[in-house]
Amino acid sequence: MYNILMKRTIVLSEYQPRLFPADALCEATAQRLWQHHARLVSVDFPSPKTAGQWQLTAQGWAGIVPVAPDLTLVLQPKVAIAHLLQMVDLVYDLQSFQLLRGTVPALTVPEFYEHLAILLAQRTVDRCRHGLHRPYQRHEAATAFVRGRLHIVELLRRPVPMTMPCIYHEQAVDVVDNRILRWTLERILQSDLGRDVAPSRMRSTVHDALRSLRSAVALQPFTAVDCRNRRYTRLNADYAQLHALCAFFLEASGPSHLPGDTESVPFVVNMAQLYEQFVAAWLQRSLPAIWQLQIQERHALSDQLHFAIDLVLYDRAAGKPVAVLDTKYKVPAAGPDTADVAQVVAYAAAKGAAEAYLIYPQPLHEPLDATVGGVHVRTVAFALDGDLHEAGVQLLKSLAVHISGVR
Structure with a gap:
């Protein structure tokens, strides 16, 4: 499915260093990668430390990064693509798309991208056939x-x-609801997969959708923020999921610029952010009635200083915070980082909660279960290597065992 002619593709697995011979990258390409994509990929230049080789390490992002006209990086997450689809499905509220019904052929990041792009384009084609929203x-x-x-x-x-x-x-058909669809599909065509000269079902379907939109809808840049918290009626209720998928693509494609620019658009997903949002969304939907969850709760220390707490768990009846939860996507080699422990303890103390949890995508080799300054802090897992729903249930059981007597 993924085929870029006349291009070299390097696949990097998340947080796994990979060595390349000194002649595998030219100096200009390496400089460009280091200057423009350092947050995505760590670049170690040839030196005695690397035995005279290039060392590239993907940094917690999944996606496709066009580095040069002849080189594309594919950043493969440690999470299975099927699970990545489930996470996106929940975070972006795409249930009505039924992403996982039947056989999903998404085995690699490019196939994952194509699967979602085809989904958006096909649903747009269907909407065009039935008539675009005309308020x-x-x-x-x-x-x-x-x-x-x-x-x-x-x-x-x-x-x-x-x-x-x-x-x-x-x-009128030339309205923001429809302009968001056009802008997102145009951005998809600017991706490496969209610019590939080889035939592809994705490009064909996207072109079909744009053929209907371009003649009636103006081109206007949008961001992921523009796709959220929009108002819908019974006449355009189906646009909610379309715009949610647009938000995903626009968030992953970086700063907006008009089609026609020579550079391809990258597609990258911040896995730490997605994991944080996924855990929050799953808990929000699955918590027992006795608890209430606040996400990214703002806590002011002064008029000028404040911080946002990932998750605060409240006793619904008493209205009191009982636990603070902080998600950490990167798994340490042994136990939790001291700074992470200090941070979650400080958050719990600020909220007056007796329990604090650091949530990781897998159990730690050296789990923590200790009391620090009157706050009981533990490490727990919302695992991503198996059934995600069952992993969430196990997390809830861990919370219930320790928090049930806090009230």
Whole structure:
């Protein structure tokens, strides 16, 4: 499915250093990678430390990074792609798309990208066939006859009106709801997969969708933020999931720029952020009724200083915080980092909670279960290497055992 002609593709697995001969990368390409993508990939130049070789290490991101015209990096996460789909499904509220029904052919990051891009494009094609959303738009114009209703204030300002100032409404397809769809699909075509010259079902489906949109909808840049918290009615309720998927692509494609630029658009998913959002979304949906969850709760230390706590668990009846939870995607070699422990303990103390948890995607080799300054801090897991729902259930059981007597 993934085929880029005349390009070299290097696959890097998350947090696993990979060595390459000194002649595998030219100096200019390595400099570009180091200068522009250091947050995605750590670059160690040839030296005695690396036995005269290049060392590249993916840094907690999954995606496709065009580095040079002849080189693309594929960043493969440690999470199975099927599980990555489940995480995206929950975080971006895509249940109605039924992402995982039937056989999902997404075995690699490029296939994962293509699967979601085809999904968005096909749903857009379906919407175009049934008719794009056409809300009524207000217009004010002077006409030779009354249209809608007279604009009385404007009419009285005119001594001898030759035309009638009117206020009227008419349906329009060139609206933000549809512009978001076009902008996102255009961005997909700017990706390495979108620019590939080899035939592909993804490009064909995206072009089908854009063929209907380009003739009726203006091109306007949007960000992921623009796709969220929009208002929907029964007439455009299906746009909620379309825009959620648009938010995912726009968040993963970096800063917006207009199509026509020469550089390909990267596609990268911040795995630490996705894991944090996934754990929060799963708990929000699955907590027992006795608990209430606050996500990214803002706690002010002063007028100028505040911090955001990942998750605060409240006793619903008493309205009191009982635990603070902090997600950590990167798994340490042994026990938790001292700074992470100090941070979650400080958060719990600030909220007056007796329990604090550091949540990792797998059990630690040296788990922590200790009391620090009156706060009981533990490490627990929301594992990503098996059934995700069962992993969440096990996390809830761990919380229930320790928090049940806190009230």
